[in-house]
Amino acid sequence: MKSPASTRTPVSVRAERADTDLQDDVPPRGGQAAPRSLRMWRPLRIPAHQDTSARVRGVYPFLAEGNLPTAGVYVGRDLYSGGAFVYDPWVLYAAGVITAPNLVIAGIVGAGKSALIKSLYTRSIPFGRKVYVPGDPKGEHSAIAEAVGGKAIILGHGLRTRLNPLDSGPRPAGISEPEWEAMVGARRLDLVGALAETMLTRPLTPIEHTVIDRALNQVVAQAETPILPMIVDRILEPGPEQDARLADDGRMVGHALRRLVSGDLQGIFDGPSTVTFDPALPMLSLDLSRVANSDALVSVLMTCASAWMEAALLDPAGGHRWVIYDEAWRLMSQPALLRRMDAQWRLARHFGIANALLFHKLSDLDTVGDAGSAMRAVAASLLANTETQIIYRQGADQVGPTTLALGLTRTERQLLPTLGVGQGLWRIKGHARVIEHHLHPEEMRAFNTSNRMTGP
Ligand SMILES: Nc1ncnc2c1ncn2[C@@H]1O[C@H](COP(=O)(O)OP(=O)(O)OP(=O)(O)O)[C@@H](O)[C@H]1O
Ligand SMILES: [Mg+2]
Incomplete structure (x- = not known):
């Protein structure tokens, strides 16, 4: 350390004073005079700092919530603030929070991705939104389509x-x-x-x-x-x-x-x-479960x-529509489909649609084209440029690639392996929340995908 004489910054001056006070007021432990040093054993008192939540959330992302619109369909509970959390891509767009209404949901098998998207779209149908599932490899959206009158x-x-x-x-x-x-x-x-x-x-x-x-x-x-x-x-x-x-x-x-x-x-x-x-x-769903192989x-x-x-979609009176790509990794591995998806991602605003892409892990992208190919780049940009990213639990080996691909902070990264079923990190254009998705008992019955595993 440089000598105090050469670095008389406010910090060193205060430290010296503290040391002097220490010698004057309180005898050091063991009765020995403490050497002049920057160490001090008194409780450190830092004046309280006040700032806007917009700035503070840079340091404490989950505790200091930014202001998101309070209109939208109910999703669940914010695990840090305990408050209710609502989401609607069209409301967020109208409020200027996001510039495109698309979203991605990534998480391990059984994390609750499909249940979340089913809740989001069924809960938004009463508000006039329509739903389109252009390919459902497991056929799990068919019963819901019939139940909502589609x-x-x-x-x-x-x-x-x-x-x-x-x-x-x-x-x-x-x-x-x-x-x-x-x-x-x-x-x-x-x-x-x-x-x-x-x-x-x-x-x-x-x-x-x-x-x-x-x-x-x-x-x-x-x-x-x-x-x-x-x-x-x-x-x-x-x-x-x-x-x-x-x-x-x-x-x-x-x-x-x-x-x-x-x-x-x-x-x-x-x-x-x-x-x-x-x-x-x-709601319209194309059930591909009979041809999935x-x-x-x-x-x-x-x-x-x-x-x-x-x-x-060309119909200007067509309204707002959710377009759901469940099990998207399968669909993205087909170059022709990926190109169409990419086009729809770009045209989402124009057509009033919100595309939702569900997949397991970022390394699913490795099935798209060859390494370094144009297709791989299209798939990566599709994810990275999506302004609503919902990340459910990730396996330990996936935390690194996910962090890299989505630019997660250290706090966000540490959170991923600890999330439970239905809990996810929501990143909405610079806002980060940890949300627990709540299912109504009727939804739980209708959206259950574990029947074959847990049934008799
Ligand atoms: N928010 C929730 N609260 C309680 N249970 C939930 C919740 N979300 C999902 N589950 C339960 O977890 C099971 C699996 O959910 P879901 O099918 O949505 O997982 P997934 O992530 O889509 O899995 P996969 O990757 O296999 O498609 C559901 O059958 C449901 O019972
Ligand atoms: Mg699923």
Whole structure:
């Protein structure tokens, strides 16, 4: 330490005085004079410091709550303040707290992620919000959809339900007939292209785009509502009037799509739709539990479901809608779906939707693309740029990667392994809370996913 003479800062002056006082007033222990030092055994008195909660929460994040709007659906109890906690992404957006209404929920298996999102969306339906689950690999949202007056679309082998990806869907209000025709044409082209890409597991070449476009135009000229087998036939046998080379150029696309209508994946897309997508219902869920073991089918079905939803979202009177991606790690591993998700993340504000992404751990992202690939970067930015992050309990090995990916503070990091079922760290654009989600007994019954484990 430098000599007191050379560093006569206010601190050292006070320390010297304290030492002098100590010698004058109280005999040191053992009767010996204490050496002049900066040590002092008197209770340290620091004047109380007052500041705004906005500043203090930088130091004590959970004790000094920032002001969040008090409107929204009830979630549960703030574990530090004991106060009630409410959440509504649209209210937070309107109050200027967040600039995009999307949220992510991460946590170990059985932490209560799905129960939380089910509470959030069912509790917000009475306030006029609608819910869309474009892919539910476990089928756990189907019963809830029926219970709230919505519909679950269940598709799978051996069922009589059919889904025609070329359906035009309901025309949104405020769009003229010619505009709608052009939009339906573009959507069909986009959708058949996306289905072919998924089956080929590679992007289409420009020639293959042309092949699909030609086939679609011919089929639409013949049938008002085309179905996929017609397109496949046209691609594989373009007819004498077509350039002979087109048949060769389209062989790969034709055979890839053929798998959906007469190959191992037949029985879902090969006829007119028996189910309708009614955007007026309070909740719609696409149940993928019957096809969950086929990544190709999950991907194809979700691509169709997203395309329908995008059409419904164009309706300016469509209102606010939750879009739930439960078990998102499965869905994110499909490049075509990840690209769609990313687009919807960006358009959330524009369409009035709040996307919710549920997954287990940050290392689930390792299943997305190759290390350093563009897909991996898209997935990482999807999480990092989401302004509402709800982190449930994490395994000890996941605390490091989660901290790194989401930029958690030390206090937040230490909290993660200690959280119980239904307890989570909520980070809402700089506000951090530890919230215990409360379930009503009826909700507990309806949302229970442990029946198979705890039942007889
Ligand atoms: N807030 C809560 N209070 C009490 N029990 C809860 C709460 N949330 C969830 N549970 C219980 O925990 C069980 C598992 O919850 P949930 O299905 O939501 O977990 P999860 O995190 O989605 O699991 P997975 O990763 O397997 O999908 C539920 O069946 C329910 O009984
Ligand atoms: Mg779940």
